[in-house]
Amino acid sequence: MSEFTVTVFRFAFFVILWLFVFGVAGVLRRDIFGARRGPRKAKKNKAARGSSRQSAPAQNQQTQNQQAQPAPVPSRPAPRANPGSIRVTAGPMAGTSLILSGAPVTFGRAPDNTIVIDDDFASSHHARIIARNGAWVLEDLSSTNGTFVDGSRITAPFDLGIGTQITIGHTTLETQS
């Protein structure tokens, strides 16, 4: 085979290699470049309003959220005006978030909980959030040190709204839309 062909192959090989790297980067775009947008929706928004491209990612996110608020009414009678996700705002697990979607979410020190709270002030199975009558209900599972909602200890199951602060041990969680 001629020298030239081999050289062409060599550079074609580099193209494949870098294509791979950029392919990976493309898949991870949201993670690597930090712009947190929804997958398809954000793109459409951008196409519709070219100006939003210049705005900061955080702002972009905000506008998207605002647009998403009057979203089409869901077909299911499931929890709706209720929180859609829960976020750990303080404590060792700060930054973790979880989408509430049907299944119960449990909190506690034992490793089989949905959110494991490694804290001496948390019980093994401390509290949980379950769906009941179309609402998300926070229940304390007879924990030793109690579950606090907006600063006061709960004694009965508590119906969660958006923006509620739940405190378990040193960990604070917040319900979000």
Added chain:
Amino acid sequence: MSDSVSQAARPRPYRLAELGLIILAIVASTSAYALVGLGVDDAMPTDIYGYMAWLTALALLIHIVVWWKAKYADPVLVPIAVLLNGLGLAMIHRVDLGRVEFLDSATQQLIWMTLGVGLAITVLIVLRDHRWLRRYTYVSGFLALFFLLLPLIPGLGRTINGARIWIGIGPLSFQPGEIAKILLAIFFAGYLVAYRDQLVLAGPKILGIRFPRLRDFGPIVIAWIASVGVLVFERDLGTSLLFFGLFVAMLYVATSKVSWIIIGMSFFAAGAVLATLLFSHVQQRIDGWLNALTAEEYNKTPGGSYQLVQGLFGMANGGLVGTGLGEGRPNMVPYAESDFIYASFGEELGMAGLFVILLCYLLIFERGIRTAQKLRDGFGTLLAAGLSFTIALQVFVVVGGVTRLIPLTGLTTPFLAQGGSSLVANWVIIALLLRMSDNARRPVDEFHTGVLKITEDPDSTTASARRRKKSADDSDRTDAEHRNSPSDRTSSDESPTTVHATTPADEAVTTNLSTRRPSGPDQRPTDEPTQGGDR
């Protein structure tokens, strides 16, 4: 979920993207193999289709298992591992062709890769939830020690190139230290997650830095001294450095105290000075590093800087785009297929190729740390951070050594270098990271843990099981009440898991959960007394 916000936040599996990237990785690996043939023999290798089929079969197999068992796992880990492994195979084959005698090391390596992928698949199928590993914290600690000690057993251990880190059974040899690395990461993660509060809050404060009490810190110091001591006896300081780095990094992640890094660094500095004074081979490495380009060091045998300098010359010869696969002379460097494979790549692929390799490692590390961040339990966070840190540190030590940034130590380049044990261990690490990233990204209603129960199942919770669970709950509660004294801490922390592991109720739970039941809140009987059945 028809809510648009939730849909935007809901993770997508990205499995098709993974498939695309895997195909690209296979194309790249196969063309590397073909280019090696073209460069050396001026003809396509005859076994190119067989090679491609083998690689494709392995990659697709693990892809299907990931799709089946870990649908939400990170989509880029498998393609990157396949690409690095394929590139390594091509380079090993190339060095083999340049040698006087043809050893067919590429086929051997491919067999090891098959074993590695097989183990990774086993891990993905058997290990349904990484939290299950936490039950075996101390078992892994002891197993790690056992594996580390294996090469010291007379008759079983083998000394190759001055380091006694191999065991040999018949013609096969294996480095148990590579497996010990993973086990130690599990041990550190399980231990630190249980004791991190004590490590941070209790203990005397000296010079503004809070030191832990000996009682909290004892086991981990013993584990560390043992592993490092063993490695000093086995004369493999690269691995010892790796373990120490892993230990410090995991302590830092667990406690988020910068003081640990400072303490770790000073410990390391003291250890390095001591090792230099005590061991002649360390002294040799340092001399060869500092005065690499003097004639005296270059011509010294054994232990001169010949290998290092030849590697540097090779990389310089490669330049920006390299000489082309099969057209350089990587065989000038001793161990061009294992320790110095990075230099071989530098010569034949140049900087453009090396950057692809480094970016691949960076991406693995980024995905690992990202998984650690997203995971909802401290154990997983620590384990993911620890495992990805091992890969990163290993790459740093090897690449730094080859490029003369730091003294040369005998570590393998993950996935690239020839050596079965390292390859197998790295595939297991990838499998663990896949499993953890699957757990981190999976929506709660699709959780399938297999081992640990997180959702209730009203139909299957029989009355007796419920009663048993209630009593277990009660014992938990009393445990929790007595937890104020620190000495009870260990037992109370471990008991929920260990107790349930043995009860028949847990067996039932295990079988229940092996089938995934995505259940919406509206399908659930709302008046069901759920208190007892919940775990």
